[in-house]
Amino acid sequence: MTRHIPDEIDRKLRRAATLEWWSIFWLLTIIAVMYFAMGSSQAMKTAWIEDTLSLLPPVLFLLSRKFESKSATDKYPFGFHRAGSLGFFLAAAALTAMGCFLLYDSARALILQEHATIGNVTIFGWDVWLGWVMVSALFYSVIPPVILGRMKKPLAQATMDKILYTDADMNAADWKTGLAGVAGIIGIGFGFWWADAAAAGLISFDVLRDGLRNLRISVAELLDGAPRKLDSADIHPIVDTLSDKLRKRFPEHDVQVRETGRFVRASVVSAKGAELDDQELRALAPEDQSWRLIAVSRQLQRLPETSEPD
8 A cells, every 4th residue: 555545545546556457448348349340421520539538647647656656766755656746747748649630620621621431331141331330339439438537536526636537527527528439420420521520629739728728737747846736726725724824833834835746745844843743634624535644844054154156
């Protein structure tokens, strides 16, 4: 078990890891079904790429869990708590890059007025419009992720895991991708050639929006920014709570609060020195957030006075 993590939080993280393994299994089946059903549809291709990208968060969550539980070493004396931060950044960067590409691809299809064609296929001796196969595949691609996303979100909120929350949020909102894809396919059936590319644009815009939002949060975390909320780049309320109480406890001291993975580190910096331990720090925070806190007391060293110029 990772140091500083209570048994209840560790149990929820193990539960989340189990759900991520199930996510990988269902996503692999969805990717296979979507690949064989997509034909020449731009919306189906975009939805298929989004489903493929959806593999990244669960894989990165499992990898970060493996690394963050490792003990500190000589090369990494502060441990590996930031493995989750790095994984979150990689997932956000991949989503942003792919969102830009998909949005460009759909815009190009609209500008060039590319007409997607959906023919018939023979299934058990019956001629079936391929559009119905696509719609069925889209419905299948929505059901498992939405169910798993709703199961993962409370675990992400309890464990303050941004990769898990991003994954749960993408899963729970997967119905929008399915609905946009169905609208594009039905639009082609009614003769609206632009419906397919427009649906692809809506899907890619959603991917890009998620990627940019998560990129802002992950960059702030890697740059020792103040802790952010799970679902936005706004500063977490715990920052004001801790800062106010620590400044009263240590007047005329510099209070610094930063985030490392799921943990929050509070530092009291002063030339006079200040002692702050984990127990005292955790007593200042709400009970459901106290397990995240790690006290770091350090002292500024004054440089010796000298008459020589710098």
